[in-house]
Amino acid sequence: MNKERYKLVALLVATLVGIEYLGGSHLHPGFFAWFGFASCVILVIVALLLGKVIKRKDSYYHD
Amino acid sequence: MIDITFSPALVMVLGAALLWVTSGTLRKTIALFLPLLTLVLIHTASSGYSTVFMGYAVEPFHLSALGKLFASTFALMAFGGMLYAMNQASRNEMTACALYAGSAIGVSLCGDFITLFVFWELMAIASTVIVLSGNTDAAYRAAMRYGIVHILSGTLLLLGIVATVASTGDASLRALSLDSPYVWAILAGFLINAGAPPLSAWIADAYPEASPSGTVFLCAFTTKAAVFALLSVFAGTEILIAVGLYMIFYGIIYALLENDMRRILAYSIVNQVGFMVVACGIGTTLAINAAAAHASVHIIYKGLLMMSAGSVLLMTGKRKCSDLGGLYSSMKVTALCGMVGAAAISAVPLTSGFVAKSLINASAQEAGMTWLWIALLVGAAGVFLHAGIKFPWFVFFNGKQDQPLAKTTIEAPPNMQLAMLLLVFICILIGLFPAAFYALLPYPVDYQPYTLLHVIEQSQLLILSAVAFFMMLPWLQRTVTISLDLDWFYRIPIPHLANNISALIAKQYHKCAQCADPLSLLSRHWSQLPRSAFASVPLSALLATTFAVSIALLLFIYYI
Numbered sequence: 001m002n003k004e005r006y007k008l009v010a011l012l013v014a015t016l017v018g019i020e021y022l023g024g025s026h027l028h029p030g031f032f033a034w035f036g037f038a039s040c041v042i043l044v045i046v047a048l049l050l051g052k053v054i055k056r057k058d059s060y061y062h063d
Numbered sequence: 064m065i066d067i068t069f070s071p072a073l074v075m076v077l078g079a080a081l082l083w084v085t086s087g088t089l090r091k092t093i094a095l096f097l098p099l100l101t102l103v104l105i106h107t108a109s110s111g112y113s114t115v116f117m118g119y120a121v122e123p124f125h126l127s128a129l130g131k132l133f134a135s136t137f138a139l140m141a142f143g144g145m146l147y148a149m150n151q152a153s154r155n156e157m158t159a160c161a162l163y164a165g166s167a168i169g170v171s172l173c174g175d176f177i178t179l180f181v182f183w184e185l186m187a188i189a190s191t192v193i194v195l196s197g198n199t200d201a202a203y204r205a206a207m208r209y210g211i212v213h214i215l216s217g218t219l220l221l222l223g224i225v226a227t228v229a230s231t232g233d234a235s236l237r238a239l240s241l242d243s244p245y246v247w248a249i250l251a252g253f254l255i256n257a258g259a260p261p262l263s264a265w266i267a268d269a270y271p272e273a274s275p276s277g278t279v280f281l282c283a284f285t286t287k288a289a290v291f292a293l294l295s296v297f298a299g300t301e302i303l304i305a306v307g308l309y310m311i312f313y314g315i316i317y318a319l320l321e322n323d324m325r326r327i328l329a330y331s332i333v334n335q336v337g338f339m340v341v342a343c344g345i346g347t348t349l350a351i352n353a354a355a356a357h358a359s360v361h362i363i364y365k366g367l368l369m370m371s372a373g374s375v376l377l378m379t380g381k382r383k384c385s386d387l388g389g390l391y392s393s394m395k396v397t398a399l400c401g402m403v404g405a406a407a408i409s410a411v412p413l414t415s416g417f418v419a420k421s422l423i424n425a426s427a428q429e430a431g432m433t434w435l436w437i438a439l440l441v442g443a444a445g446v447f448l449h450a451g452i453k454f455p456w457f458v459f460f461n462g463k464q465d466q467p468l469a470k471t472t473i474e475a476p477p478n479m480q481l482a483m484l485l486l487v488f489i490c491i492l493i494g495l496f497p498a499a500f501y502a503l504l505p506y507p508v509d510y511q512p513y514t515l516l517h518v519i520e521q522s523q524l525l526i527l528s529a530v531a532f533f534m535m536l537p538w539l540q541r542t543v544t545i546s547l548d549l550d551w552f553y554r555i556p557i558p559h560l561a562n563n564i565s566a567l568i569a570k571q572y573h574k575c576a577q578c579a580d581p582l583s584l585l586s587r588h589w590s591q592l593p594r595s596a597f598a599s600v601p602l603s604a605l606l607a608t609t610f611a612v613s614i615a616l617l618l619f620i621y622y623i
Contacts (some may be wrong), residue, residue, distance in 0.1 A: 002303045009526065009530060012526065013523060013526055013527065015521050015528075016519050016522055017518050017523065019515070020516065020519045020520065020523070023459060023515055023516045023519065025516055027522070030523070031520075032440075032520040032521070032523040032527075033523040033524070033526070033527045034527070035440060035441075035444070035524070036523065036524035036525070036526075036528045036531075037446045037527040037528065037530065038525040039440070039441040039444035039445065039528070039533050040444050040445070040447075040448050040527075040528045040531035040532065041531055041535070042441075042536075043315055043316070043319065043441070043444070043448060044448070044531070044535050044539065045537065047315075047316045047319040047320055048318060048476075048538060050316055050320070050546075051320045051546065053196045054320075054546045054547040054548075055320060055542065055544040055545070055546055055547075055551060056544060056546075056547055057543070057544060057545075058322075058543050058544060058545055061545070062451060062549075062555060
């Protein structure tokens with residue numbers, strides 16, 4: 001993703017966070033944004049680590 | 064309103080025979096007509112139907128709001144599936160699909176354990192035939208494993224049901240508490256069919272081996288019928304929360320590692336059923352509503368995703384993400400329908416998934432389970448990651464528009480496109496009119512999904528999950544691998560052990576046989592016996608002595 005797209009997305013997210021703050025959520029504004037990002041990063045890392053243990057070639061089970 | 068004295072499920076179960084004996088346009092017409100007739104009967108029947116079987120009061124047709132919702136969604140999905148399958152499915156497959164859908168409807172419309180068991184086993188048989196109809200060597204082997212797992216679940220279920228019904232004298236489908244090992248056996252039977260650990264691997268193992276249309280049917284019925292059973296019998300059972308959470312993350316992690324596009328979707332089934340199982344475990348009226356709502360929208364959008372993947376498989380012959388990509392330009396309808404399905408599963412606002420998923424989160428919040436709510440939120444981000452973006456990206460985009468595959472593929476046939484568009488229509492319709500959908504749920508719903516705050520929060524979650532996906536894309540590129548699962552234990556060590564033991568036994572038996580019958584007389588065809596066989600003294604002497612001793616013993620015992 002190039003810089004322009006990142007800027008657009010950042011703008012969009014900032015708008016959303018702003019509206020959320022004005023809308024009065026009982027959680028701090030931007031919570032869902034960073035939580036979603038962090039969850040995905042952690043899930044991918046866990047998947048890659050587990051993959052090192054359980055991945056095998058496609059033909060592993062060919063009886 | 065009419066009074067019918069049979070379960071509407073029988074329309075498709077018996078109608079499957081019509082599909083077997085007809086062909087061509089007549090068969091296609093019947094295939095489309097049967098689910099519609101079932102749907103009409105479900106909604107015009109005024110009451111159920113009870114009878115007595117072997118001394119127990121049974122209710123083969125029981126009208127409940129929960130049952131009607133599941134049965135209607137099954138019937139609708141059966142219609143879409145038949146529309147999708149009608150031009151390329153074999154006779155065996157279409158018959159099995161009708162039997163399978165009909166049995167699932169039968170499970171959701173039954174009021175007692177005995178009827179449930181009958182339809183449950185019919186589902187198992189029919190679905191094994193569907194896997195077999197994939198018609199490849201891999202499909203045959205996968206069908207054997209699938210059959211074995213379902214025989215196990217059926218046996219556990221039978222054990223539990225027989226013991227429970229016999230000891231209480233009451234066969235009606237009702238909530239049971241886990242106070243006897245037989246009730247645990249029933250729970251195990253339901254959970255195996257739902258794809259719970261340790262036997263979750265059968266879904267990703269068997270479903271992708273079926274034909275494009277076969278998998279569309281397979282993904283919609285067994286697991287959701289199991290969810291219906293869990294909701295009817297084990298709602299509020301706390302252990303289900305832990306089981307469901309395992310399923311949610313198992314599905315995400317394995318799907319992230321997977322290369323085969325339909326296996327990704329199969330792991331996604333386990334993930335989504337995990338959400339339903341968690342809601343069933345919470346057990347409040349909102350949670351039961353949530354599980355039922357999620358199950359019905361899932362049937363539709365998972366069917367849509369599998370249709371999209373099936374179309375790609377049919378037109379390209381390829382199933383691995385490493386071989387696919389860039390198909391958006393040549394298969395626009397399939398791609399767009401797949402993307403709507405992906406949006407629905409990710410709970411993008413304006414889709415059916417948003418309307419249903421929100422109920423699950425709300426039920427966790429209402430029950431005061433904050434940690435569970437956080438775990439479900441992580442799960443929601445993960446769903447978007449593995450199904451919402453990964454599947455469409457690697458199949459339809461991934462920067463491969465200029466490759467030969469992308470340029471030479473043509474769009475799927477019109478009936479398949481129509482089937483996908485029908486399901487897209489339903490996904491969006493439910494997304495736009497949540498109140499009408501909530502009216503179908505078993506308990507009244509006092510929840511408004513389209514609040515500004517909720518839409519904003521969900522959008523933040525999804526957008527930043529997408530950002531994370533694209534930032535980590537280099538690490539997520541496909542490898543031509545599979546991921547080992549707990550089914551390894553019954554696929555490698557146990558068969559090898561069994562083979563070794565039987566080889567050992569065979570060797571010993573062979574030694575004994577050589578000793579007792581050195582001329583191999585007992586194992587030869589009578590025409591191959593040597594002329595002097597009956598002059599072979601040791602053998603005839605042995606036979607004669609055995610007879611004599613046996614008769615002597617009999618006479619001795621009889622007269623003493």
